[in-house]
Amino acid sequence: MSFRKTFFQRQLDDDSSSDDDDYVMMSSALLMNPFSNVERKQGGSVPGHAGIYRDRESGHNRMFQDYLADNPTYGPQIFRRSEDRQQSRC
Template sequence: MAAEKSLFQRELEDSLSDDDDCLIMSAAAIVETYSNKKGRHGGSVPGHKVIYRDREGGHQRMFQDYLADDPTYGPNLFRQRYRMSQDLFVRITNDVESYDDYFVQKMSAANVLGLSCFQKVTAAFRMLTYGVPADATDEYVRIEEITVIESLRRFIAAVVDLFEEEYLRYHNEADTTRLLVFGEQNGFLGML
């Protein structure tokens, strides 16, 4: 160890046991901890294993499966798996992408194309619709757990901000009447 005592050690030795000294020692410990990391920037974590997920290929496969002109899985399977029509999904995805820059596909500093809005929104929907854990989306959507959690958090915030007034409100008399007529026309009222 260095012969010169650190600020934290000097404060510790000179301190009285009152709250002010405790606060000073805590602040000194934080300053000492972070001052030892000068020059350290964000980015790569030493020892962190990078997994090549083929994000672009994942997006292309998902797009071909559901959104292409001649998709592998047609509109009925889209509705079954996403619990909504393809048109509604695309509208929500476009609105969320326009609202929050996080959902816009970008190039990284390493010149690697990032995740698409489709991938981030699909991961969020899988968690919401099926209760899938965040790490279970990696194999198909090609997105890691921490990104899924951030996508879900930002997706929910965007949906609430965008659609709260129109869709996330208490029903009114016009809504009730419209639903009753719809139910009567489609034979749902006889089921009650």
């Protein structure tokens, strides 16, 4: 932290950075620095809403077993029939 203060202090005290723009930039950087280290509370995607555990990994494992495994729960005949029904609706 002391390195940052000395760096900014040197920039403010330097004769070449006496422009108002440089002063404003350094001042705003010093003001925003304490806010950049604040960690947010982990929660849902909307602040204030709770996150819901949906066990997505188990859902993925069930879908893989049902359709893509070497010995799937729903074989090609069942999968093909449901696929045919979806195509006839379009």
